[in-house]
Amino acid sequence: MQMSNKVSELSMLEAINETLHSEMARDERVVVLGEDVGRNGGVFRATEGLIEKFGERRVVDTPISEAAIAGSAVGLAMAGLVPVVEIQFLGFSYQAMHQIAGQIARLRYRTQSRFEPQITIRAPFGGGVRTPELHSDSLEAQFANIPGLKIVMPSTAADAKGLLTSAIRDPDPVLFLEPLRGYRGIRDLVPDEDHLVPLGQANLVKKGDDVVIISWSYQVELSKRVAESLEGEGISAAVLDLRSIVPLDIEAVTEIVSHCGRAVVVQEAPETGGFASEIIATINDECFWSLEAPVARVSGFDVPYPVGMLENLYVPDETRIHSAVLKTMESG
Amino acid sequence: MPKPDDKQLQMILEDMVIARTQAGRLWNLQRQGQVGTIAPIDGHEAAIVGAVHALETESDWVLPQYREPLGLRRYGAEVLDTFMLYNLGHPAGGHIPEPIKVAPSQISLGASIPHAVGLAWGMSLKDEPGVVLVFFGDGASSEGDFYEAGNLAGVLKAPVILFCINNQWAISTPTHLQTAADSFSSKAEAFGIPGVTVDGNDPAAVYEAVFNARKRATSGKGPTLIEATVYRLGAHTTADDPTRYVPSDDLSAAQEKDPVHTLTQDLKNRNLWNDTKQNEVETAALERLDEAFERAKNTPLLPNSLMDHCFVSDTSRQLRQRSMLMDSMGNANE
Missing domain, CATH: 3.40.50.970 (Thiamin diphosphate (ThDP)-binding fold, Pyr/PP domains)
Structure with missing residues (x-):
C-alpha cells in the first residue's frame, strides 16, 4: 500500500x-x-x-x-x-x-x-x-x-x-x-492513512526540565496551556500525556520524573482513590529518591459530580493546575 | 419427529442415570474434602438431558449455569474432564476444548443470558447454522440480565432458546417470593416471543419443546422461552441445608415424581431397560468419573498460571509481578 x-x-x-x-x-x-x-x-x-x-x-x-x-x-x-x-x-x-x-x-x-x-x-x-x-x-x-x-x-x-x-x-x-x-x-x-498508536505508550507532549505535569484526556490540553504560560515565568514544565492508564507506561513516567525531580498529576476524577494516586505510588516505587519535592495532585473533589452551576468549581482548571505547579516548585 | 423415539429415550435415560450417579460420587468427594462446592443435579436430569438431546451438537451452543455440566455428556467426554478440573479449582477447568460448543460454568446468575443472545445474533450475522440454548433458573429470571437479554433477543429475532429450569427454589427462596407472575414462561409475552411451560420431569415433553424452539429459531422466527418445571430433590449446593426450609411433605411428593425413577420404570415396563443395564451404566459412570477425577488431579499446575491469560501479553507491571511471584516461589523452595 x-x-x-x-x-x-x-x-x-x-x-x-x-x-x-x-x-x-x-x-x-x-x-x-x-x-x-x-x-x-x-x-x-x-x-x-x-x-x-x-x-x-x-x-x-x-x-x-x-x-x-x-x-x-x-x-x-x-x-x-x-x-x-x-x-x-x-x-x-x-x-x-x-x-x-x-x-x-x-x-x-x-x-x-x-x-x-x-x-x-x-x-x-x-x-x-x-x-x-x-x-x-x-x-x-x-x-x-x-x-x-x-x-x-x-x-x-x-x-x-x-x-x-x-x-x-x-x-x-x-x-x-x-x-x-x-x-x-x-x-x-x-x-489520512492508516494510523496506529500502540496502547501503553505515553507521549511527552512538551519537554521541560524543572517540573512535569502528568495527565490524560482533556486535562492534558489544560496542562499544555499551563506549561506554556509557565515558560514566561521562567519555569520549564514538561507535560506527559499517559494516553492509556492501563497499560501504564511506567518507563515514561519514571524517566521524566527522574529528569525533572518534581511532578504534578492532574485528573478530573475525585481525589480519593483516583488514578493520580496510582501514579504517585508508581513514582514512589520507581524514582522516589530523585524527587526534590512531594508530588502534588490536582483533582476533582470528593463529592458526586455536581450540577451545571457548580461544575466550574469542581473540574480542575488552568488556575488550579498553575498554583499546584508553583507550590511544588516552592517546596522541597 | 418432535417426539424422541424409543432408541433416543434409552440414550436419554442412560445420560440421566449417568448424571445422577456421578452427582452422588461428586457429593461424596466434596464431603471428603477432595473437590470444591458442588451443586447436585438431582431432580433436574430430565430437563437438562431432554433439552440437550434435541440439539445438534455440531452446530448448537449450550451455555450452562453451574448445575448442568453432568447432564451434557452428549457434547463429549471433555465436558466431564474439564468439569472435574473446575471442581478441583484448576484454571484449566474454564477451558472446554475446541470444537465443543459448551461454555464453562457461569456463577453470576443470569449473566450468560445476554451472552447467549449475542452469540446467537453473531451466528446469524455470519449466516452460520445452529442455535444457542442457555440454562438458568427460576431465581436467575429475576435478574435484570434476563429482562434486558430477553427483550433484545425478541427485537433481534436471535436464534436463542432461553431455558429456565424452575426447580421451585432459589437456594431457600420459593418461587412465590421470586415472582407474582402466574408462570416464568409468561414473561415471554413482554419480549414478544413465545413462552411455553413443560413438565421438566418428562424428558419427552422437554425434548419436544426444545425441538420446536430450535425449529423456530433456525427458520429465522426468533427466540423461545421455555420453562421446565421440576423439583430440586437435593440441596442447592454442598454448602446448603435444605431441611431448614424445604417442607418434608413437598419433598416426599416430589420424590414420587423423580424423573430418573419415572423414566426407568416406563422403559422397564416396555422392556427397553432392565436392572442389568442399569448396573452396567452406573458402574461405567462411576469408573468414568473416577478416571476423570484422577486425570484432573494429575494435570500439572504451574505457578505461572496465576498470571496467564489475563491479557494476550503481560503489561509491564504484570511482567514485574510475574517475576516477583517466581522469585517468591524460588525462595519458598529453598
Missing part, C-alpha cells in the same frame, strides 16, 4: 468517526452497537454515516439496555465478531458494570483464552459542557481496578484515531474514553 504523509485537520469527534468508518471497511467482523448509533449516527454523531455505508446488520440500534449491550458483546466476540460498543455516557456504564467487570474483563482469564474478548467499549465522559446528572463522571480509576480491561483516554484528534484503531484491533477488551469537551473543542492534524 502506498503510504502518503497527508494530514487533515479534524476535531476529535471527526477523527473517531473516520476511524470507525475505516475499521469497518477494513475488517468485516467489526460490528457497531449501542443506543442511537444507527439512524441518528450517535447522539454526538460519532457513528454518523456508518449505517448508510455498512447496513443495519453491522450497525445496530439497540434497546436502552446497557447490560444487554455489553453482555451481548461477549456473545458476539464468542461468535468471532469484533464488537465496538457505544455506551452513550460513561455514567451509564454502571448499568453494565457487572457485564464489563464480571464478564468481559474476565472472559479470557476464566476460559484460559478459549474465548477472546476482542471488544471495544467507547464512552464519552468528563466535564465542562454542563450536562445533566451522570453524564460527566470520570470513572476511569474504578475500571483501572478491574484486571483484564485496558483503558485508553486520548487527548488529541490524531491520538484518538491512532489509539482507537489500535483498540479495535487489540485482542483484549478496551474501554475507550472520549472527553466530551474534546469532541469539538480539540482539533489537530490527523494522518
